[in-house]
Amino acid sequence: MTIAQLMLEVRTRGAMNGLRALAAGVLALAIPGCAQGPAKMVPPQTLVAPYDASRGEVLWAVVPLRNESGTSQADPLAISDQVVAAIEEARGIRALPLNRTMEAMRALKMGGVGSPADARKLAQALGVDGLVLGSVTAYEPYEPTIGLSLALFARPGAMQTVTKDPLDVRKLAAMPAEAPRDPGAFQEAPVSVFTAHLDGKNHQVLLDVKAYAEGRHDPGSALNWKRYTASMELYTQFAANHAVGGLLEQEWMRLARLGAARERPEER
Numbered sequence: 001m002t003i004a005q006l007m008l009e010v011r012t013r014g015a016m017n018g019l020r021a022l023a024a025g026v027l028a029l030a031i032p033g034c035a036q037g038p039a040k041m042v043p044p045q046t047l048v049a050p051y052d053a054s055r056g057e058v059l060w061a062v063v064p065l066r067n068e069s070g071t072s073q074a075d076p077l078a079i080s081d082q083v084v085a086a087i088e089e090a091r092g093i094r095a096l097p098l099n100r101t102m103e104a105m106r107a108l109k110m111g112g113v114g115s116p117a118d119a120r121k122l123a124q125a126l127g128v129d130g131l132v133l134g135s136v137t138a139y140e141p142y143e144p145t146i147g148l149s150l151a152l153f154a155r156p157g158a159m160q161t162v163t164k165d166p167l168d169v170r171k172l173a174a175m176p177a178e179a180p181r182d183p184g185a186f187q188e189a190p191v192s193v194f195t196a197h198l199d200g201k202n203h204q205v206l207l208d209v210k211a212y213a214e215g216r217h218d219p220g221s222a223l224n225w226k227r228y229t230a231s232m233e234l235y236t237q238f239a240a241n242h243a244v245g246g247l248l249e250q251e252w253m254r255l256a257r258l259g260a261a262r263e264r265p266e267e268r
Helices: 003-030 076-089 098-107 116-126 169-173 203-213 224-230 232-263
Strands: 058-062 093-095 130-140 145-154 192-199
Touching (some): 058 076, 058 098, 145 232, 192 203, 192 232, 203 232
16 A cells, blocks of 8 residues: 555544544434433422312312304313313312213203303312313414403302412502402302403513423423423413413402401401
8 A cells, every 4th residue: 555545544533533532422413311311300390279188179060161263263161171281280279071061051951151150050060169261262273363261150158168378468568448348159150250361472472482482392302391381282372271270369369358348346
């Protein structure tokens, strides 16, 4: 072998080794967790009901939501199922399967719940403490956008126990000063209401999606938390959790008002 041939072989081997090293580096970057080790697992945010669990969990039922979005693309039964799932994930509260509620409504020959009397009748048949009624007010799968309105009706004597957790002074300061109504019966108005219009272009909504996705997705995936905005089914999961969380927040504030009123009977 001549000197020229020897030098050429050395250069060729050096180039091949460089290409192997480059390929290994690209592969390490392409495989999630390969370069930085396994992703750290974190628990997702959990909804918490304000009721005293020492007496047993409160049981709710969800009446199939009405489709008021103006589009047939919205499936109110599928969205209602997501609301049931969100309630089931919350601590201190349970929800009947949607099919159970629908079967009871058929047995009662009830096409819908249109009055407090209907709500009372259905709640007694199901043996639940509360009924969640509501509607889909907006639905656009390509933005994505979804609007939900939920209202909670309480069975007489149910869901009035305040937990012993300390009250949030900032929330109390923002509450209305009038005396709370007795929520012990099915009245013309529900005990708590929450409405949300979740536009996927709104930055606050996107931050809420990101917070919800934490602990519920693989952080090494290509879309990361944005997978919840790329799929309308996953976005609906987020929306149902957000709406149920808002309804439970209203319940926290309602019970805080009741507790504050009981502690100051002379001011009533």
